[in-house]
Amino acid sequence: MRLLIVDDSNIIRGKIARALGKYGLTIAGLETNGREAVERFREARPGIVTMDLTMPEMDGIECIRQIRAIDPTVRILVVSALTDKATAISALMEGAQGFLGKPFSEDDLCDAVGELLRGNHG
Secondary structure, three states: OOEEOOOOOOHHHHHHHHHHHHOEEEEEEEEEOOHHHHHHHHHOOOOOOEEEEOOOOOOOHHHHHHHHHHOOOEEEEEOOOOOOHHHHHHHHHHHEEEEEEEEHHHHHHHHHHHHHHHHOOO
């Protein structure tokens, strides 16, 4: 399955790519903001997206909205330092299926993506 990683932090993008590459996912793109992510999503059509919320040019909530409009079946895992309940609820209401707070361990990330891929979200 193809994976799009969206985060304005190079360190976080690298950490996610390394962890999930081992998980057997193919990296479809590493984007630094929501605008670039929507463009890459249109081209690559990945099945899963990890999404930061706080980014320049277009935030994660708007990006989730636009990506879900293109493909309502995509699975989106929000990976964000914004761990307050209202933010998580907003992301889930826009169509994200999971939420992982930063900082996170590789195991936490792999567990969250595994749940997403198995459809155990809600």
